[in-house]
Amino acid sequence: MNLTILGCYSATPRTNTNPTSQVLEIKNHMFLIDCGEGTQVELRRNKIKFSRIKHIFISHLHGDHYFGLVGLISTFRLLTREADLHIYAPKGLKEVITLQMKLADSWTNYKLIFHELSSKASELIFEDDKVQVYTIPLKHRVYTNGFLFKEKEGDRKLDIEAVEQANINIAYYRKLKQGFDVENEDGEIIKNETITLKPKKPKSYAFCSDTVFNEEIVALIREVDVLYHESTFLEKHKKYADPTKHSTAKQAALIAKQANAGKLILGHYSTRYDNIEDFKIEAKEIFNNVELAKDGKTFKL
Amino acid sequence: MNLTILGCYSATPRTNTNPTSQVLEIKNHMFLIDCGEGTQVELRRNKIKFSRIKHIFISHLHGDHYFGLVGLISTFRLLTREADLHIYAPKGLKEVITLQMKLADSWTNYKLIFHELSSKASELIFEDDKVQVYTIPLKHRVYTNGFLFKEKEGDRKLDIEAVEQANINIAYYRKLKQGFDVENEDGEIIKNETITLKPKKPKSYAFCSDTVFNEEIVALIREVDVLYHESTFLEKHKKYADPTKHSTAKQAALIAKQANAGKLILGHYSTRYDNIEDFKIEAKEIFNNVELAKDGKTFKL
Incomplete structure (x- = not known):
């Protein structure tokens, strides 16, 4: 299981930081999680083959999590893709993409399958013989899901x-x-x-962004091997976290601790911070195994 | 009058080339022309102040000319912009942007004014005491306009x-x-x-992209000081230009010659070409004063 961070900053793309997008390689799948503006360029920079992406998971419809998607869909078309593309996203995204294809009079030559999400309870949204993906309902300003990726137990x-x-x-x-x-x-x-x-212990990965501090998710991600939890702010700016429905590094660590996660990866940093090391220092006071997401970094899990 | 090329390649953004976008500085205006994905990052890279952009002109609704716009509008909001923003674009764009703002529950705190275009004849779409902007109806696969920017004659x-x-x-x-x-x-x-x-001769700039070879535009751009004309292909690939409704470098030069333009700038190169110098060589056989658009290049006109 490998996780490549294409972008891990909040809000706007800048010359040296990208909004949220990451690729999870798990049991031969290349799952794309969120797709901020610039994602297709970061895929190229990280030498990830476009044709390997068959499933895209979108957490919510704030621009820094999906404005790169319509361009990626369009590029797939220009590259004469034939394989189906599945998109798991909040209700509404299909209309956005379809409208833009209609105005461009440019329809995909491959099958584009939208799985529109609207449930407020966790649900199984993908399953094959090796992997399951569940939603993790999050609390944010708009309807938002995290995603839990679980390997199935293999053969003895x-x-x-x-x-x-x-x-x-x-x-x-x-x-x-x-x-x-x-x-x-x-x-x-x-x-x-x-x-x-016994078979090798199956691995699991939980992506939780964006969300306010929310202990209700702990039951859904208990014992997860790796937890990516947003930490837009440091505790000293907690006053911004609550109204914008974001979390601090300390709060992310509290969730990791309560869930007994194997590892916590922090990300979705506000662009106000020059030194993201402070996020690690703050989280480590609560939970030991903390790593920082960085654009272009691959975690071998 | 300065023209900064933010992107001048067709189709998909890549690690080292950007889709169409440019900034025309004319009589204290900073007009943004087209806005492909990545435009806001290129604005930053070229140190163009976001607050100076008050008018955005979109030629047509193919993604490589406008997929960066919704993100730019959203970034203006995050930067707490207050000034009005005028967008001149084909009918349909307002619906795309509005739908995405609705789904994000994020409306701009500044006034967003859409001037939706649908006329097939050239029309005056902007005028103040120093500048006029006219549409140049182009022939492409979808409804498309070029834009003619004209300084007004100044005082004696x-x-x-x-x-x-x-x-x-x-x-x-x-x-x-x-x-x-x-x-x-x-x-x-x-x-x-x-x-x-006599007052200084007023300057003019015509942006013509995307379009098939179309002599009807000559009457609209006669004696223009600078003509940016798309040249997606070289003449040896003319067989691709006609069905996709694009032009070759030679055809761009023919238009420049017939219009008696002062200078021709070529751009919108297909990403199939490694060496864009060939475009200049081809055009120069017809028209002498040819320059190549390059991402990040500023023309002092």
Whole structure:
């Protein structure tokens, strides 16, 4: 599981910082999460193949989280993309994109499938044999979701020495990996757990931006391996966080601690701060394993 | 009159090239012409003060000419702009912008005034005491206008020596500059042209992008000082120009020659070309005074 930060600043794009966008590589998927202005250029800069993006998740319809999307959709068209593109986003986005395609008289030659979200409860919005994606309802000025990406538990591993000693026909190996007990060549039933090992612990990643401090999300992200939580402000500017429905670095750390997350990544910094190291210092007083998102940084999780 | 090219490539933004946008500084105005994705970052990079932009002209509703506009409008809001912003654009743009502001529940605190264009004939769309702006109807795949920016003729200059010899009271100098004959201290009528000089020749700039080769525009831009004409392709790729309703460098030069323009600036290059010098070579065979638009280049006109 790799996470590449394309942009992690709030509000406006600047010459050296980008609004929110990131790419999560998980079980062969390249999930694009949010798509601020400039995302397609950052994808190029980070050498992420456009054709690998098949699912885009948009948290909410503030411009710094989606103004780059219509251009990306248009570029896919110019690159003669054929693969379907799925977009998970708040209700309303489909109308925005469709209107602009209509005015340009430029429709995509690939299938554009909108999954418009409006539920206020967490819901499963994507699932295949290896991954699930759930929404995490957030509290912000407009309807907003975070996203929880969960690997599914994989197959059990064969304890090859034990399997061979147990004299099991190779034809049964697949069933063993799937957790079944099997009969050996001598007609004895062999208990699965005596000759297989637990599968690798599945990994999970939660993206929570933008949101005011909200303990209700803790139940949804408990034990998550990696939590990206917005920290627009430092605690000394908490007076701005509450009315704008954003969080401080300390509040992000409190959520990480309560959820017993493995790691906390901070981002969505207000452009008022010159030194983002202060965010890490503040969060570390509450929660130890803190890292700072930086544009162009890849976390190997 | 200064022209700063923020972006002059067609289609998609890339790490080192930007879609169409330029700033024309004329008689204290900073007119923004087109606004592809990334324009606000290029404005910053070129140190153009956001507050000086009060009029934005959008040629047509293909994304590479306006996808940066909604973000710029939003940034103006975040910067607590108060001055009115006028946008001259094809009908439909107001709906796009308004829908996005509605979904974000973020309305501008300044006045946003849309001048929606739909006429197929050239029309005067802006005028003050020093400048006029006319549309130049172009032929493209969707409704498109170029723009003709014209300085108005200024005041006549006093031929100070002649004025003093003619014994004219200083109170009449303003009338002289305005072109009136005046009475001197001795009661004689003095002919204006005997003691004043012609005003400086007013300058003009025509922006023509995107368009197929179209001689109908020549009458509208005759004797223009500077013509920016799109040249998406070289003549060897003319087979792509006609169906996509774009022009070649040679065709741009033919228009410049027929209009007897002072200077031709080429731009809107297809991203297929590595070496844009070939555009200049091709155009110069028809028209001598050719320059190449380049992102970040300022032409002092």
